[in-house]
Amino acid sequence: MPASLRFVRLRWFQVFCGGLALFIGAEETLRITGNLNLVATVMLLGAFLVPVTYVTYFTSKESALDKGAHVLPLAVVANCFLVGGATGIIAAGLVEYGTLREANVLGLIGVGAIEETAKLIIPVALYVASRYRSEADGLLLGVAAGMGFAALETMGYGVTALIRSHGNVSTLEQVLLVRGLVSPVGHAAWTGLVCSALWRTRLKTGKSFNPIVLVFFALAVSLHTLWDVAGLSDVAAVTYVGYALVGVASLALLIQRVRKVGVPRLLNPSSP
Numbered sequence: 001m002p003a004s005l006r007f008v009r010l011r012w013f014q015v016f017c018g019g020l021a022l023f024i025g026a027e028e029t030l031r032i033t034g035n036l037n038l039v040a041t042v043m044l045l046g047a048f049l050v051p052v053t054y055v056t057y058f059t060s061k062e063s064a065l066d067k068g069a070h071v072l073p074l075a076v077v078a079n080c081f082l083v084g085g086a087t088g089i090i091a092a093g094l095v096e097y098g099t100l101r102e103a104n105v106l107g108l109i110g111v112g113a114i115e116e117t118a119k120l121i122i123p124v125a126l127y128v129a130s131r132y133r134s135e136a137d138g139l140l141l142g143v144a145a146g147m148g149f150a151a152l153e154t155m156g157y158g159v160t161a162l163i164r165s166h167g168n169v170s171t172l173e174q175v176l177l178v179r180g181l182v183s184p185v186g187h188a189a190w191t192g193l194v195c196s197a198l199w200r201t202r203l204k205t206g207k208s209f210n211p212i213v214l215v216f217f218a219l220a221v222s223l224h225t226l227w228d229v230a231g232l233s234d235v236a237a238v239t240y241v242g243y244a245l246v247g248v249a250s251l252a253l254l255i256q257r258v259r260k261v262g263v264p265r266l267l268n269p270s271s272p
Contacts, residue, residue, distance in 0.1 A: 128208075135261050147187065189251055
């Protein structure tokens with residue numbers, strides 16, 4: 001196979017193509033038959049397609065990130081993705097319901113702080129267990145938890161959009177598409193940065209916690225808040241520009257962290 005087509009054999013690409021085919025198949029079947037039982041399948045596949053692909057990509061590169069030392073067990077990554085995401089969604093939902101009532105800037109700061117904290121529950125539990133100690137481990141676990149949270153949150157937004165549009169499938173598809181595409185530059189990047197800092201400071205100082213982690217947590221909350229503030233605008237152009245600026249900044253910070261871990265090839269999708 002030509003080198004230019006080598007990416008076809010990569011696991012993340014196969015996961016994406018397989019998931020996309022299933023999503024399109026479910027979507028078209030729903031349109032043709034009108035069978036409402038397929039709505040849940042469309043939402044599940046649409047919400048999880050990009051997050052699962054992204055985590056698969058990071059998982060396949062984690063051995064390179066860690067200089068070939070080891071690879072996190074798939075069960076651990078899946079646990080962080082599913083249980084971490086679900087725990088984060090539940091915890092954030094409970095706390096936000098009890099404390100926040102208005103969508104103003106102060107309230108959005110609270111939302112950012114709550115959600116960024118909730119997403120850390122399972123990664124921090126694994127961190128305390130001290131079984132997985134490299135910064136590459138922390139980065140991958142943070143990305144997995146963030147993506148699990150994003151996937152489940154997207155399903156929630158999809159249900160809301162479907163109800164408000166009185167069953168308009170096109171509206172549901174738009175929500176799944178937009179939120180799926182932006183998920184890597186949102187929750188995954190923010191949680192990945194905090195976890196990377198947490199694991200890195202333990203390696204450098206030998207202590208379980210260093211105040212510098214709070215700086216990265218504040219950065220994640222700030223980016224999260226700016227993202228939510230952009231969404232408050234009634235002008236679509238302002239919202240999209242705001243999302244683009246925050247997304248580029250978040251992704252740039254994550255890329256910088258990946259490179260400092262040691263392997264720029266992580267950013268090359270065609271690398272073996």
